[in-house]
Amino acid sequence: MDQMIPLSIPNFEGNEETYVLDAVREGWVSTGGAYIAEFENRLAGFLHTPAAAACQSGTSAIHLALLECGVRPGDSVIVPTLTFIAAVNPVRYQYANPIFMDCDESLCMDPAKLKRFCEEECEQRDGKLYHKKTQSEIKAVVVVHIFGNMADMERIMDVADEYGLRVIEDATEALGTYYLEGRYKGKYAGTIGDYGAYSFNGNKIITTGGGGAVVARDGAHLEHMKYLSTQAKDDPHFYVHHEVGYNYRMTNVQAAIGVAQLEKLPEFIERKQRNYALYRELLCDMELGRMFDFRAGTSSNKWFYAFELSGGRISAREAIKALAREKIQTRAIWELIHEQTPYREDTAYQIEKAAAYQKRIVNLPCSTQLTQRDICRVAEQMKRLNESVLKAGSMEQENRSDR
Ligand SMILES: Cc1ncc(COP(=O)(O)O)c(C=O)c1O
Numbered sequence: 001m002d003q004m005i006p007l008s009i010p011n012f013e014g015n016e017e018t019y020v021l022d023a024v025r026e027g028w029v030s031t032g033g034a035y036i037a038e039f040e041n042r043l044a045g046f047l048h049t050p051a052a053a054a055c056q057s058g059t060s061a062i063h064l065a066l067l068e069c070g071v072r073p074g075d076s077v078i079v080p081t082l083t084f085i086a087a088v089n090p091v092r093y094q095y096a097n098p099i100f101m102d103c104d105e106s107l108c109m110d111p112a113k114l115k116r117f118c119e120e121e122c123e124q125r126d127g128k129l130y131h132k133k134t135q136s137e138i139k140a141v142v143v144v145h146i147f148g149n150m151a152d153m154e155r156i157m158d159v160a161d162e163y164g165l166r167v168i169e170d171a172t173e174a175l176g177t178y179y180l181e182g183r184y185k186g187k188y189a190g191t192i193g194d195y196g197a198y199s200f201n202g203n204k205i206i207t208t209g210g211g212g213a214v215v216a217r218d219g220a221h222l223e224h225m226k227y228l229s230t231q232a233k234d235d236p237h238f239y240v241h242h243e244v245g246y247n248y249r250m251t252n253v254q255a256a257i258g259v260a261q262l263e264k265l266p267e268f269i270e271r272k273q274r275n276y277a278l279y280r281e282l283l284c285d286m287e288l289g290r291m292f293d294f295r296a297g298t299s300s301n302k303w304f305y306a307f308e309l310s311g312g313r314i315s316a317r318e319a320i321k322a323l324a325r326e327k328i329q330t331r332a333i334w335e336l337i338h339e340q341t342p343y344r345e346d347t348a349y350q351i352e353k354a355a356a357y358q359k360r361i362v363n364l365p366c367s368t369q370l371t372q373r374d375i376c377r378v379a380e381q382m383k384r385l386n387e388s389v390l391k392a393g394s395m396e397q398e399n400r401s402d403r
Pocket residue numbers: 056057058059060083084086087144170172173198199200201210211212
């Protein structure tokens with residue numbers, strides 16, 4: 001009998017057990033210990049950036065970046081509507097207002113709309129940007145690199161520079177994606193804007209169970225975020241604090257897993273890329289739809305494999321159910337955040353493409369353990385789906401011409 005093919009599961013083929021046992025045996029299980037620094041140094045080395053701060057989650061990493069941008073109650077932050085809600089919630093933790101932006105064909109933030117919004121809906125005073133309607137100061141933009149695809153950072157950075165916006169890249173899904181050409185040639189997702197945030201929760205390309213990291217263009221800001229993440233301790237031995245801190249630091253046990261995972265990261269990326277290429281080869285020329293592409297001029301980590309259904313012949317929900325019957329776990333893309341209960345009253349700017357893509361995407365299994373046989377099994381079922389959809393289409397045609 002065929003086994004279930006899961007959507008995305010962690011891969012612990014490396015030194016995870018050894019390093020975790022070491023951390024436990026040494027008694028360093030909390031927010032001190034050598035694995036944390038080792039994890040930070042290796043991550044920074046991989047990203048070709050001077051330093052990184054390891055934290056409890058991707059969400060806490062984004063929150064620290066917003067704090068560092070000086071986002072305060074009543075300020076505004078531009079965010080995507082098509083993403084996981086963790087990229088937006090920290091705006092609310094600051095009692096600030098998200099302004100929701102549409103995506104382009106990459107599923108990431110649309111730079112043309114971002115520019116139009118700044119041009120038409122905002123005004124600049126004393127070097128600051130204000131939303132005309134609410135008179136709220138817009139401090140930053142959170143750009144999410146969706147499914148491993150690089151957002152159009154050249155154009156987004158141009159808009160941010162023109163309007164004095166801080167840029168936080170949520171590079172959670174794009175760890176290892178970088179530019180092959182252009183102004184940012186050799187630059188990794190997360191290291192282009194002012195801040196970059198990463199998550200290492202269970203379904204990411206590497207995991208620490210739960211965990212995250214933040215990087216910054218400016219070393220002083222990075223140090224300050226590290227300080228905030230450890231309860232803003234001004235003295236390691238005496239309890240002196242000058243700021244409100246957070247318990248956001250990664251633990252040594254998480255970092256021990258993380259070091260082992262980082263050792264495997266280049267191999268995981270290669271596997272993801274190879275498996276994506278095989279899916280593409282097997283799923284070409286289908287009326288049902290197509291494998292979603294990644295931005296030209298970049299090397300993507302190809303974290304998630306989105307299949308875009310076309311022609312409205314079958315809904316994402318129906319496709320997911322049909323595949324589940326064949327023991328293949330797939331998943332829809334997120335519901336739009338500006339339509340979720342906590343955010344319905346917030347500004348959403350000309351959301352069109354995100355609404356269309358939201359209905360059409362099915363994410364296919366993408367774990368690094370996938371075998372060729374697994375991928376062929378998924379492709380076989382997709383082809384069956386394609387045939388049944390075509391058959392239903394031609395029957396409908398016949399019925400119409402009979403009438
Ligand atoms: C784009 C994005 N941002 C943030 C997060 C949140 O990270 P965490 O679960 O580590 O808080 C996730 C996934 O969980 C994500 O996909």
